[in-house]
Amino acid sequence: MKLSIKEWVGPRCIIKEDGQKIYEVIHGLLKSGQTISLDFNGVSQFASPFFNFAIGQLLNDISEDELRRLLIIENLNESGSLVVDRVIENAAQYHGDKDYQKIVDDILEQQARESD
Amino acid sequence: MTQKIIQIPTLNDTPEDFQQLFEMSNQVNGLFEDVCFDFSHCWFLRSNAVAFLGGLARRIESLGGSVFFDWDTLRSNSVRANLCQNGFAGNFGYNAKAWSGHSIPYREEMEPDMNEIMDYLTFSWIGKWVNVTDRLRDAISGRMWEIYSNAFEHSGTEVGVFTCGQHFWHRNDLILTVVDFGLGIPAKVKAFLSQFVDEARVSKLSGAECMKWAFERGNTTSMGGVARGLGLDLLKEFVRVNQGKLEVYSNAGYAIIDKEGERFDNCPISFQGTVVHITLRCDEKLYRFYDETEELF
Numbered sequence: 001m002k003l004s005i006k007e008w009v010g011p012r013c014i015i016k017e018d019g020q021k022i023y024e025v026i027h028g029l030l031k032s033g034q035t036i037s038l039d040f041n042g043v044s045q046f047a048s049p050f051f052n053f054a055i056g057q058l059l060n061d062i063s064e065d066e067l068r069r070l071l072i073i074e075n076l077n078e079s080g081s082l083v084v085d086r087v088i089e090n091a092a093q094y095h096g097d098k099d100y101q102k103i104v105d106d107i108l109e110q111q112a113r114e115s116d
Numbered sequence: 117m118t119q120k121i122i123q124i125p126t127l128n129d130t131p132e133d134f135q136q137l138f139e140m141s142n143q144v145n146g147l148f149e150d151v152c153f154d155f156s157h158c159w160f161l162r163s164n165a166v167a168f169l170g171g172l173a174r175r176i177e178s179l180g181g182s183v184f185f186d187w188d189t190l191r192s193n194s195v196r197a198n199l200c201q202n203g204f205a206g207n208f209g210y211n212a213k214a215w216s217g218h219s220i221p222y223r224e225e226m227e228p229d230m231n232e233i234m235d236y237l238t239f240s241w242i243g244k245w246v247n248v249t250d251r252l253r254d255a256i257s258g259r260m261w262e263i264y265s266n267a268f269e270h271s272g273t274e275v276g277v278f279t280c281g282q283h284f285w286h287r288n289d290l291i292l293t294v295v296d297f298g299l300g301i302p303a304k305v306k307a308f309l310s311q312f313v314d315e316a317r318v319s320k321l322s323g324a325e326c327m328k329w330a331f332e333r334g335n336t337t338s339m340g341g342v343a344r345g346l347g348l349d350l351l352k353e354f355v356r357v358n359q360g361k362l363e364v365y366s367n368a369g370y371a372i373i374d375k376e377g378e379r380f381d382n383c384p385i386s387f388q389g390t391v392v393h394i395t396l397r398c399d400e401k402l403y404r405f406y407d408e409t410e411e412l413f
Contacts (some may be wrong), residue, residue, distance in 0.1 A: 014261050015230050037357040044254045045234060048346040049269075057342045079255035086346055090334050094343035100312035107325050108317065 002033060006042035013046050013080070019053030026054075031061055031071050041075040046083050050116035055084060063094045119150040119184075123227060127165035129291070129393060131383075132363050135170045138387035144172065150182045155190035155366035163280040164293035164393050166204050166222055171278035171295045171389075171402030173208065174224065178275045202280060209411075220281030220292070221270070227276075228268040236279075245283040245290050246398045249348060259354045262347035263294045263392045270337060271298025271390055288398045297389040298309045300367035302326035324380040330379065331371055352378065355394065358402050366390040 003025065009018040026036050058067055067088075076084065122140055127133045153169070167187055173183040179247055184210045192198050199205040203214035204222040214221060220241050225233060237257040246253070267277045273296040278321065281292040299307070303328040309318045336345030348364075352373040353361040362373040368386035372379050 012234055013235065014258065015265075017230075023261065034359065044251065045238070045258045045261075046255075047258045048344075048350060049265050052342055052344055052346070053343065059343075060341055063193055066279040077251055077255075079251065079258060083258075083346075083350065087343075093334060100309055103329075104309055104313045104317055104321070107329065108320055111320075111322055111325050 001029060002037040004039050004041070006040075007046045009043075009050075011042055011044050013040070013043055013050040013054075015047075016049040016053040019050040019055075020064060022054040024073075027058060030067070035070050035072065036046055037072040037074055038076075040077070040080060043075075043080070044077070046080040048087060051084050051087040052091070055069055055098060056087045056094075056099070057095075059088070059091040065086065119152050120144070121154050122154045123154050124154065124161070124165075124169065124400070125301035126157065126159045127161055129162045129164045129293075131370065133165065134375070134391065134393075135383065135385050137172075138365070138383070138385045139167060141168075141172055141175075141387045141389075142385065144176050144179075144181070149400055150184065151176050152184045152186055153391075154186050155195070156190075158190070158195055159192045161195050162409045163202070163219065163282040163291055164391070166199065166281035167203065167278045167293040167295045168353070168391065170204060170207065170222060170224060171275065171297055172282070174275045174278070175297045202282075205351065205403070218221075218283050218285065223278070223279045225264075225268075225277045228264060233264050235270065237261065240291070240363055241281055241292060242396075245298040246270040246396075256354070257265065259351055260292065262302065262351050263394075266347050267294060267298070267390065267392075270304055271300070273389070274306075283398070286407050290398050292394050292396075292397045294392045295389065297319070298371075301330050302367040302369045303388075304337045305330055322382050323386070327369035328372045328380040331373075331380075351394075355396070358396050360394065362395075363393045364390065364391045365393075 003022070005013060005022065008022060029036055073084065122143060124358070125136055127136060141208070163229050176183050187210045198219055200210065200212035201215055201217045202219035202222045205212050208213055208220065218408045223236060234257055237260045238253060242256045243253050264277060267273065275297055278295045279293065281290070283290050300325045306318050306321060329342040331348050334343070337345045352362055355373050357377050364371040365383060367388065368383050370381045
């Protein structure tokens with residue numbers, strides 16, 4: 001299946017709502033093992049909220065290897081590619097259950113050291 | 117009801133100038149009264165101050181007060197011309213129409229109208245002053261959107277987002293300031309962390325440390341199972357490549373990203389909200405793509 005992003009959201013892939021729209025179309029298909037091609041021909045502006053929702057959240061229940069095998073991205077310019085790469089990297093490392101207790105303790109310790 | 121008169125001093129964009137703006141903001145916190153802004157002592161007003169004053173005025177109105185800019189007190193013709201040109205004066209009771217010049221229009225956004233904001237960034241800001249290819253212009257506008265995305269999505273602003281900018285011929289710098297009067301980044305970080313950690317401990321975090329946490333890649337105060345936290349990271353990377361400067365003031369926290377790296381500090385005066393002040397260099401060589409030069413974008 002090939003999806004023209006310009007037809008679905010227009011020439012700007014910026015906001016999360018548009019990203020969610022794409023996610024809802026492709027998520028089920030990818031889960032069932034179908035190959036999908038996202039064609040960015042005619043899309044010229046990009047920002048991370050769009051890709052966080054369109055692609056990043058796919059990694060919640062699809063492995064990175066599987067996603068790279070099934071999802072083909074075409075005609076995405078360098079600026080968009082940079083954002084997508086960063087989004088995939090970030091989503092692959094994302095854990096909703098971070099140890100915030102330790103994070104705060106570490107920051108406070110650092111803060112105390114700096115004020116000494 | 118008595119009228120409170122607030123003097124607008126001469127304001128540039130150094131940290132000391134921002135502190136003066138925050139002091140003014142704190143003067144009207146919680147006031148439900150009429151406020152008159154007096155220009156008698158104002159001989160220069162940088163675009164960051166314009167965006168801030170516009171937002172402050174709308175905030176006062178949202179608190180039930182009224183705002184009056186006393187244009188009769190304005191003695192500097194250059195300040196008057198600039199405020200007329202960028203549309204600020206016309207927005208606040210002065211009979212003047214904006215015109216196109218070196219200023220970048222003053223804007224108030226109540227809603228995140230993506231196309232309007234992107235048109236502004238693409239055609240009135242970067243596209244107007246920097247002679248770059250269309251795709252590079254589009255790429256830069258996309259990075260700038262991250263500022264608006266943060267302001268609308270995370271700040272909880274009730275009075276919108278305020279923007280102004282300027283192009284400086286002599287230094288060939290392009291400036292954009294985006295202001296919101298929402299919760300502020302340190303407050304948002306503390307509220308987020310308090311869901312997981314004892315509030316008494318979280319409250320000890322300084323403004324600087326909260327800013328540092330917010331600027332780390334992947335850190336976000338959003339919940340909901342979608343990885344976020346890239347906006348500030350993408351923006352700071354872009355500013356570094358451009359050899360520009362990104363400054364963020366929020367509550368008592370301050371962040372600066374420039375050619376010397378990134379630093380975080382505590383401000384002597386806290387204000388409720390966030391100011392993003394970005395300075396880009398209009399040097400075409402600093403903006404090329406891989407396939408245009410060896411420079412990284």
